[in-house]
Each structure stands twice: as C-alpha cells, then as structure tokens.
Amino acid sequence: MSKNHEPVLTGEVVAHLILKQGGRYVDATLGLGGHSRALLDADPRGSLLGLDRHAASMEAARAALRPYGCRVTLQNLNFTDLSEAMAAAGWTAADGILADLGISRWQLEGAVPGLSFQRDEPLDMRLDGTGVTAAEIVNDWPVRELARVLKEYGEEPLALRIARRIGEVRGQAPIRTTHELADLVASVKHPRRGDSLHPATLTFMALRIAVNSELDRLERFLPLAAEVLAPGGRLAVISFHSLEDRMVKRAFQHLSGHCICPPDGLPCRCAPRHQLKVVTRKPVTPSEAEQRRNPLSRSAKLRAAEKLPA
Numbered sequence: 001m002s003k004n005h006e007p008v009l010t011g012e013v014v015a016h017l018i019l020k021q022g023g024r025y026v027d028a029t030l031g032l033g034g035h036s037r038a039l040l041d042a043d044p045r046g047s048l049l050g051l052d053r054h055a056a057s058m059e060a061a062r063a064a065l066r067p068y069g070c071r072v073t074l075q076n077l078n079f080t081d082l083s084e085a086m087a088a089a090g091w092t093a094a095d096g097i098l099a100d101l102g103i104s105r106w107q108l109e110g111a112v113p114g115l116s117f118q119r120d121e122p123l124d125m126r127l128d129g130t131g132v133t134a135a136e137i138v139n140d141w142p143v144r145e146l147a148r149v150l151k152e153y154g155e156e157p158l159a160l161r162i163a164r165r166i167g168e169v170r171g172q173a174p175i176r177t178t179h180e181l182a183d184l185v186a187s188v189k190h191p192r193r194g195d196s197l198h199p200a201t202l203t204f205m206a207l208r209i210a211v212n213s214e215l216d217r218l219e220r221f222l223p224l225a226a227e228v229l230a231p232g233g234r235l236a237v238i239s240f241h242s243l244e245d246r247m248v249k250r251a252f253q254h255l256s257g258h259c260i261c262p263p264d265g266l267p268c269r270c271a272p273r274h275q276l277k278v279v280t281r282k283p284v285t286p287s288e289a290e291q292r293r294n295p296l297s298r299s300a301k302l303r304a305a306e307k308l309p310a
C-alpha cells in the first residue's frame with residue numbers, strides 16, 4: 001500500500017493562512033504532511049507544529065518533513081489537545097491554524113483497519129486505537145441508536161431498515177468484518193443501475209464518524225483554535241461533510257459575535273464571542289481542474305476566519 005494522499009485546496013490554504021513571513025503554523029490534521037510542506041515552502045522562515053491522532057500518519061509525515069529540520073515539531077495528539085501541544089512546543093500563540101478534516105486516502109486504503117469494504121478486515125475504524133470499535137457499535141448498540149447514527153452522520157435514507165437488519169443478523173452471530181457488514185447492507189439496499197456509490201458507503205462513513213467522535217471533537221476544537229490564534233492570525237478549516245461544514249459555519253458565526261440560539265423567542269443564552277472576523281463569505285471550493293485531477297476533492301469546502309485584535 002503506497003503512502004498516498006493528495007492534499008486539497010493547497011494554493012487556497014496557503015493564500016488564506018500566510019499573511020507574513022516568519023509565522024508559526026499549526027497543522028492540526030497533519031496526515032502525510034502535504035499541506036504542511038506547502039506552508040513551510042511558502043514561508044521559508046516559518047515554523048510548524050503538526051498534530052495527528054493516528055500515530056502511523058505522524059511517523060510518515062515525520063519522514064516527509066525531515067528536510068525542514070528543526071522548523072518542524074510533531075506530536076501524536078488529538079487536535080482537542082491543542083493548548084497542551086502548543087505549551088509543550090513552547091508556543092503561546094499561532095499565526096495560522098489548519099484543520100483538513102476526515103481521513104487520508106492512505107488511511108482509507110488500509111492504514112487504519114476497517115475503514116473500507118474494499119478489503120475484508122475486522123470492523124475497527126479507530127484512528128488512535130482508543131475507545132469503542134465499529135464492531136462494538138454494530139453488535140452492542142440498540143437498534144434505535146444505530147439508526148440515529150446512520151441517519152444523522154451518514155444521511156442514509158434507509159437507516160432504520162439497515163439498523164433493523166443489523167439487529168436481526170447479530171441475533172444469530174456477531175458481525176465481525178467489513179465484508180459481513182457490507183454484504184448485510186447490500187441485502188437491504190439493492191444497488192440500482194447508475195449508482196456511483198456502493199450501497200454500504202454511507203453506513204461505513206457514519207460508523208467512522210461515530211467511532212472517532214468526529215463531530216464532538218470538531219465542536220470542541222474550533223473555540224480552542226480561536227483562543228490560541230495571535231491577533232491577525234488565521235484559522236482555516238476544510239470539511240468534506242455537510243454536517244461538518246454547518247458546524248464550522250455556526251462556530252465562526254458564534255465566535256464573530258453572532259447569536260446562534262434557536263429562534264424560539266427566548267433571550268440569547270449562547271454568549272457570542274467577539275474573537276474572529278470571517279474572511280470567506282462563502283466556502284471556497286476546488287476548481288474544476290482540481291476536481292478533475294483529484295475526484296476525492298469534490299466535496300471539499302474551505303472556510304477561514306481571522307483573529308481580531310485583543
């Protein structure tokens with residue numbers, strides 16, 4: 001399996017994050033280091049702190065970033081540990097922070113077991129080897145809760161039927177592997193001519209999001225990132241999922257002084273903060289040329305915001 005991941009919107013990331021030379025950048029989702037390399041090349045006096053919760057990705061990035069020597073510090077941490085990571089690096093503030101959400105192609109192609117139904121593997125899906133596995137969710141969670149995960153995180157139209165089928169099958173014997181789960185989903189959701197997605201695609205994505213608490217982590221990360229930016233520093237987030245993009249949009253609204261309470265007529269209780277100014281009125285998306293070159297970039301959306309003076 002080759003270590004392969006083409007970073008998306010690279011020129012746009014550089015244009016939004018590098019406003020001066022000699023900056024300090026955090027790549028909160030290092031992956032194989034593609035965006036980090038672009039940032040370090042664009043600011044040859046800059047330094048970079050890279051985080052990834054997947055240890056093997058961080059080690060692969062370490063090899064790729066070796067030519068940049070002591071300009072680079074890497075830590076195998078979740079981006080919700082941003083403040084601790086910066087303190088350990090001796091940084092009090094950052095001039096640019098990037099989060100390129102989701103997983104890399106290398107992880108999907110086998111570096112993290114269970115993420116894809118293309119290979120028959122144990123249903124694991126954990127990026128950092130901690131917490132609940134996909135097999136535990138599939139075999140132990142109530143059918144109603146499974147249906148919620150598939151519907152909410154996967155936007156799977158047949159969520160309840162798939163969850164009920166899982167409930168029936170696991171009553172006979174536990175569902176242990178990616179192929180067992182993919183076959184079960186395909187038995188409920190028959191592929192139609194012209195379908196470009198495998199019937200189990202949305203189910204697998206939903207389980208990955210649940211296993212790694214991706215939305216919960218993102219919600220905690222965004223205000224932390226705003227907090228540690230230097231005045232004039234920028235935060236850029238690339239999302240691939242409509243729920244993530246909505247969360248980034250709302251967090252940016254909240255951190256730029258807008259109320260995000262539901263319109264229920266009650267007084268505001270979300271306490272908006274005046275920390276950021278949004279610099280992307282609409283999300284930036286890949287050019288047609290990039291989408292043709294790298295079809296995985298098609299759903300990418302970049303939003304950026306700038307820290308206001310103290």
Ligand SMILES: C[S@@+](CC[C@H](N)C(=O)[O-])C[C@H]1O[C@@H](n2cnc3c(N)ncnc32)[C@H](O)[C@@H]1O
Pocket residue numbers: 005006007008028029030031032033034035036051052053054057077078079080100101102103104127217
């Ligand atoms: C889309 S890839 C990033 C690719 C990277 N920009 C590159 O150019 O190679 C996302 C990476 O973020 C990592 N990741 C996902 N959630 C994370 C989190 N909460 N904290 C730290 N790393 C995370 C994944 O392990 C994966 O390596």
